[in-house]
Amino acid sequence: MGTISLKNARKAFGDVVIIPGASLDIKNGEFVVFVGPSGCGKSTLLRMIAGLEDLTSGAILIDGKDMTEEAPSKRGLSMVFQSYALYPHMSVRGNISFGLKMAGMPKNEIEAKVAKAAATLNLTEYLDRKPRQLSGGQRQRVAIGRAIVRNPEGFLFDEPLSNLDAALRVNMRLEIMQMHKDLGATMVYVTHDQVEAMTMADRIVVLNRGNIEQVGSPLELYNRPDSLFVAGFIGSPKMNLISGKPAEKYDAQTIGIRPEHLGISLKDGTWPAKISLAEHLGADTYLHVDAGPCGMMTVRAAGEYDAAPDAKIFLTPEPDRIHRFDGDGKAIRK
Amino acid sequence: MARNVSFRRKLVVTALAWAIGLLIFFPILWTIITSFKSEGDAIALPPKFLFFDWTLENYGVVQERSDYLRFAMNSVMLALGSTFFALVIAIPSAWAMAFAPGKRTKDLLMWMLSTKMMPPVGALIPVYLIFRDFGLLDTRGGIIAVLMLLNLPIIIWMLYTYFKEIPGEILEASRMDGASLGKELLYVLTPMAIPGIASTLLLNIILAWNEAFWTLALTTKDAAPLTQFIASYSSPEGLFWAKLSAASTMAIAPILVLGWFAQKQLVRGLTFGAVK
Numbered sequence: 001m002g003t004i005s006l007k008n009a010r011k012a013f014g015d016v017v018i019i020p021g022a023s024l025d026i027k028n029g030e031f032v033v034f035v036g037p038s039g040c041g042k043s044t045l046l047r048m049i050a051g052l053e054d055l056t057s058g059a060i061l062i063d064g065k066d067m068t069e070e071a072p073s074k075r076g077l078s079m080v081f082q083s084y085a086l087y088p089h090m091s092v093r094g095n096i097s098f099g100l101k102m103a104g105m106p107k108n109e110i111e112a113k114v115a116k117a118a119a120t121l122n123l124t125e126y127l128d129r130k131p132r133q134l135s136g137g138q139r140q141r142v143a144i145g146r147a148i149v150r151n152p153e154g155f156l157f158d159e160p161l162s163n164l165d166a167a168l169r170v171n172m173r174l175e176i177m178q179m180h181k182d183l184g185a186t187m188v189y190v191t192h193d194q195v196e197a198m199t200m201a202d203r204i205v206v207l208n209r210g211n212i213e214q215v216g217s218p219l220e221l222y223n224r225p226d227s228l229f230v231a232g233f234i235g236s237p238k239m240n241l242i243s244g245k246p247a248e249k250y251d252a253q254t255i256g257i258r259p260e261h262l263g264i265s266l267k268d269g270t271w272p273a274k275i276s277l278a279e280h281l282g283a284d285t286y287l288h289v290d291a292g293p294c295g296m297m298t299v300r301a302a303g304e305y306d307a308a309p310d311a312k313i314f315l316t317p318e319p320d321r322i323h324r325f326d327g328d329g330k331a332i333r334k
Numbered sequence: 335m336a337r338n339v340s341f342r343r344k345l346v347v348t349a350l351a352w353a354i355g356l357l358i359f360f361p362i363l364w365t366i367i368t369s370f371k372s373e374g375d376a377i378a379l380p381p382k383f384l385f386f387d388w389t390l391e392n393y394g395v396v397q398e399r400s401d402y403l404r405f406a407m408n409s410v411m412l413a414l415g416s417t418f419f420a421l422v423i424a425i426p427s428a429w430a431m432a433f434a435p436g437k438r439t440k441d442l443l444m445w446m447l448s449t450k451m452m453p454p455v456g457a458l459i460p461v462y463l464i465f466r467d468f469g470l471l472d473t474r475g476g477i478i479a480v481l482m483l484l485n486l487p488i489i490i491w492m493l494y495t496y497f498k499e500i501p502g503e504i505l506e507a508s509r510m511d512g513a514s515l516g517k518e519l520l521y522v523l524t525p526m527a528i529p530g531i532a533s534t535l536l537l538n539i540i541l542a543w544n545e546a547f548w549t550l551a552l553t554t555k556d557a558a559p560l561t562q563f564i565a566s567y568s569s570p571e572g573l574f575w576a577k578l579s580a581a582s583t584m585a586i587a588p589i590l591v592l593g594w595f596a597q598k599q600l601v602r603g604l605t606f607g608a609v610k
């Protein structure tokens with residue numbers, strides 16, 4: 001079925017190495033999310049899986065078969081592009097059915113499949129429109145419709161929701177998750193968005209300059225980051241990273257503590273701090289504080305925290321929530 | 335937003351535009367007018383502009399003396415044939431340059447264009463000898479090949495600039511959808527580039543229709559297009575201005591009409607990418 005394996009897959013454009021060598025096993029039906037900073041090679045890696053980008057060396061196995069040299073269409077994968085990449089000169093119907101036509105499916109069968117996909121995606125009344133006559137969300141649905149009609153073993157998504165507004169993004173996110181549940185197909189999903197990564201993924205793959213930094217379930221990455229990079233990347237607001245004197249007390253080069261794992265007190269605590277800014281989100285309040293030798297820190301206070309500017313407070317980290325890192329940025333485990 | 339342009343300024347600009355337009359069009363206009371004059375009026379000094387005895391006799395003589403339709407047929411065949419084969423070669427070439435460029439693609443494009451800077455007469459003798467030895471002189475096939483090669487650089491350039499505007503992801507989507515290279519070109523790229531291809535096609539038809547250097551040098555009778563038809567009135571029997579004008583008018587009329595109807599498409603095509 002839809003397993004995908006990367007065996008030391010490497011990609012270089014000329015002399016520039018983008019992916020030095022990635023190895024990864026994706027299980028059948030798994031939802032895997034690639035995250036990482038802009039330009040780290042997420043799209044490139046996804047396109048290598050799709051077959052749109054040749055490998056410099058290494059191999060890609062799909063269903064256990066070596067597909068490294070195989071054409072994109074032979075890999076049994078569908079892709080949803082960030083720009084949607086709909087065929088502008090074809091109607092919605094034409095867009096969704098193009099792949100089936102290319103596969104030489106009989107007309108009546110195509111019609112039935114298109115009708116079914118359109119019904120699932122609420123596109124039935126738009127079937128005869130051209131892409132330019134659709135809203136962004138509808139175009140996104142067409143792109144997804146085009147991907148699902150072919151009934152692929154796996155789906156590849158490259159930041160599919162990044163062009164949508166916030167409300168629509170939440171909706172589409174839920175729809176894609178529902179689709180994953182219904183179809184049970186393997187999905188590889190690239191995103192910038194923390195929330196998308198945390199909520200959708202069975203496993204998250206964190207990329208840094210083309211290297212796979214860590215692979216794990218969202219909570220594994222949140223609770224046990226292997227490196228400073230992952231610690232700083234996963235979680236929002238970002239983990240506070242403290243080095244120097246305060247870190248030495250914990251036998252580490254750098255320690256990290258998440259904003260939500262700091263206790264606040266007006267009387268006493270581990271680190272004295274001065275509030276410089278408060279962001280009121282309603283359910284939470286983010287305090288940006290100046291904690292002296294610890295530097296600037298972010299603290300998450302539950303509810304509406306009444307913070308006077310320049311007020312003095314004390315912060316106390318939850319002891320078992322402190323992450324320790326050595327000089328190379330690797331996590332020190334007890 | 336419309337800018338506020340004073341009436342006087344508008345007037346001046348309009349007058350200027352008309353003046354330049356007329357200046358460019360004047361030779362053609364004069365040719366058309368002359369074609370309706372008698373030979374005597376045609377060489378009269380001072381020239382007669384509108385007040386002379388309008389006559390159709392030149393057209394009658396021209397039609398009687400030489401078979402216009404045969405020349406016109408050749409022109410059509412050469413223009414359409416060379417354009418068709420040029421597109422068949424240029425679409426895949428431009429596709430490769432726009433969507434799968436190599437390190438030297440830019441150089442290749444420059445080199446192709448540079449061939450247009452060479453004076454054609456420099457290649458006349460070799461081409462003539464090749465044609466003679468392969469028995470291609472005065473054959474439609476041979477001329478079609480020359481005209482095609484002649485315009486290929488411009489066609490590839492034009493298509494290349496159009497194709498550059500098309501997002502590569504759409505072509506990649508079709509590849510994911512299982513389209514072979516041929517189907518990708520046929521069902522996705524070509525329909526998306528129709529406006530660009532149409533203007534390229536029109537421009538090439540016009541260029542091929544008007545091409546005189548090679549058609550005059552390499553044809554005599556069987557493959558002779560309208561350029562030969564015109565030329566046949568200029569030399570041996572002395573100059574007959576009115577008849578020459580009538581022949582010229584008959585030769586350019588079809589392409590003038592085509593150009594007139596297609597001008598919107600042509601302008602759009604030639605400024606594509608420049609104005610958005």
Ligand SMILES: Nc1ncnc2c1ncn2[C@@H]1O[C@H](COP(=O)(O)OP(=O)(O)OP(=O)(O)O)[C@@H](O)[C@H]1O
Pocket residue numbers: 013016018036037038039040041042043044045192
């Ligand atoms: N065709 C190419 N030729 C040369 N370099 C390329 C090419 N395509 C991508 N790159 C480079 O590869 C790196 C990774 O690009 P990629 O698009 O995979 O990043 P990304 O992680 O998807 O970024 P983003 O989050 O901004 O989409 C970038 O530095 C980019 O400049």
Ligand SMILES: [Mg+2]
Pocket residue numbers: 042043044158
């Ligand atoms: Mg990307």
